[in-house]
Amino acid sequence: MNEEIIESPRFSCALGGALSTITAIKDTVPIIHAGPGCGVQVFYGQSFTAGFRGSGWIGGVSVPSTNTYEKEVVFGGESRLKEQIENTIELIDGDRYVVLTGCTSELIGDDVSGILREFEDKSIIYAETAGFRGSSYIGYEILLDAFIDQIVKEKPKEEKLVNIFGIIPSQDVFWEGNLAEIERILNLVGLEVNTIFNDKKIEDLSAAALNIVVSPWAGVKIAQKLKEKFETPYIINPLPIGVTETNLFLKNVGKALGIDVSEVTAKEEERTYKSIDKVADFIVDFDVQLRFATISDSNYAIALNKFLVNELGWIPSLALISDDVPEDYRDYIRKELNFKKTLSPEVIFSSDSGKLWDALEKEAPNFIFGSSLDKNLAEKIGAGRLSVSFPITDRIVIDKGYAGYKGAISLIEDTLSEIAAPF
């Protein structure tokens, strides 16, 4: 982990990522064991700032939380946690309860697993998600790791079942739409999909024939762990946007599972280009070929640059990557962003928006795919802009996605709408 100071961070902490993930899983009740404000801080700072994602069934200010104060910091918070778990179960009927520890309880060293042993109810698990452990991406990995350790047991493999990892609710603002499209296209080639956010169960993660990590790094550890524990093979295929990349995604999955996907890819390709044809006049008549930059996490950097360069014919300038990518994965990401010489963006890794804005200002691209934090900079250099990466506070996002075939059409619509907006 790159431990720099960060101006205007583009992610929350481990607790933020874990909580936004749990509140996306059906009938799962989070119990925060931390200071009073952690739940609200990451609701407003991780979910609400993701295109105004709402509280859902048990998010927002409804999340059970021990709200530990000075007394617990001095004397320990274990009895408070025990009381909170008992009363949460008494009040709320969930399929599963997940204790998420925060900075205070981890610093004072509360023995959470010891407390949980006192409960016979096996539906209570915990994850150590103190904010100082890292970003939202790390929190997602810690949570899934806890699921695998505490819930997932060996099961017979189902040859048509695959798991999807790497798309983090809210941190990927378009997570729901992206997952829906990935599930749709995998269904088309005859596969069932466990995203853990759909009607499939976490217990069944071990039954999959293949794990697909739809991200260059976040979730890879999870796939590795499942391989070690249950011998499930995995592939890493960052978010596909557009025909070329989505065809390739399906081919990669097909290759891993011995499925012929060519009929599906041909059909989807034809349908997608029928849609793209509708904006051909706009693009050609208004000469829409821009020099763009991305300021996003590594997953979107790869996805956007590949689509915009290879399919939309735009000119890349900078791929500014803000997700604090662990060192080991950076070469792979650089490689993914290395197209032909005149069409490769300069890649900069930094979570510090100030540094990224400096680079943008020097480069002065025509169009920025970034977050709502980049408004001032875009105005300063007179660039067009679309919010696609976290945080997004200037758009409402419900279930729109940018992944796959359908997502590409949405991305074209939204991008060109920004260009048409002043008309």
Place this chain on the structure above:
Amino acid sequence: MVKRVDKVYESTDQEKVYKSTVPVREHRLDTTIAYGGTASELVNLASKKCLKAKDRAFSQTTFCQEWLAMITLATIKDTVIIIHAPVGCSSSLACISIFNRFGQITRGETPSTGKWFSTNLTDAEAIHGGETKLKEAILEADKRHNPNAIFIYSSCVSGIIGEDIDAIIRKIQEEVSATVIPVYCDGFKSKVWASGYDGSFQGVLNHLIKEPREKQDDLVNIINPISFGRVDEVEVERLLNKLGLRANFIPNFATTDAIGYSSEAVLTTTLCPTFSEYFAKELKERFQVPYAQKIIPVGLGNTDLWLREIGELLNKENEVEKVIKEERERVEPKIIELKEKLQGKKVFVSAGQSRAIGIPNLLADLGLEIIGVTAYHYDEVISDSFANLENRCGDFCTSVANVQPFEQTNILNKEQPDIYFGHMGESVWAAKQGFPTAMIFNLALLYTGYNGVISFGSRLLNLINNPSFNKRLAEHSKPIYREAWLKENPFKYHKGEELE
């Protein structure tokens, strides 16, 4: 039990040396966050200092004082915030930025997103301390933005590891041109998030407020929380202008100079006594600026009181009475009209303690029947005005809760109001129960003064006219709590606390 409340300064022979910290409100003001019963009982018990409950055996997440400290200082011009914490503790600034940008737009400015840094404390610093990173953040903030002031926020982690932020600032201050200001707001240290206002204002008082150049006898400081829109300011400014007074709105959307020379004002008043409580008292203590902060200027009677308090302190009683008479006469026909349409509707209000006085009074002005009030906390800041409200509206169901929607769901199910009035983040749960809901602070809507009663009343007509969104939403919302909970005493989980 006698509580020891530390002084906020140390005296030497020559001068008072102010500390960077302020005792939290539960110690300084005996503030409570847990009560359930009736209004009259609360008034009675509180007056005898007999409120037993200290907290809950089941609780839901809430705001910590750091959050409130962020919204206190995040919109001041030419300043930078540094959150000395793990990265998550600065997350909400991206959300607060919405209010900042909107506030600038409504003030006719080109919106600029605020500037903030996280020192991004990780496990290493959670053990060894984060001095190096804090220094680096201060230097970078100064270099990148050349601000007038840099606010350094403490956090749970910096507090638990015992980081001496004052000492770090002393070491680095001379290397930067900005004034570096500590804001102590460790989340775990107070159950009362409003303590975060005090920590913020302590930093402002110690480092930003200057000695007056000369007193300005028509300048009135108006302390403005971020939850009041520009429209609210315009209304009270209009009233002050009628008295020949000028308004200096601080700290939100103000320059550091406007804050710095608030010491020159003839008076400090407020849009929210809960927010201004410590700041206004200390402006008087340190700079001899008297204050009027008995009441929030929301509702007709409250606005009368708000003006009268100013009139008394500035010897403008007659002018104030004239303004009150004029204004009352002007709005009366419209109020009668609104009353005819709203009369008798049963309403429930949940709000921060000052709005929990303002909104019910405003609604009572419109003939609505107050059946219940939840205040986020309770102490002497509202004890008189709450007693007056109880006196005016009769004995209504009352609770004190630092949000806690599980109690609210239970109470609303029993009380069945026609309209629910609540706070951001909380109202949605009443909406999911199917009750028509109105926000108690919508930055685009006017609530203050005489015009506020008309503005808010008119908004309610739409709500009554078409409550279908919440109705439809409720039909499709899965309840969170087991059915048995709705039959229980809503305050079942209140508990006392032996160790204080």
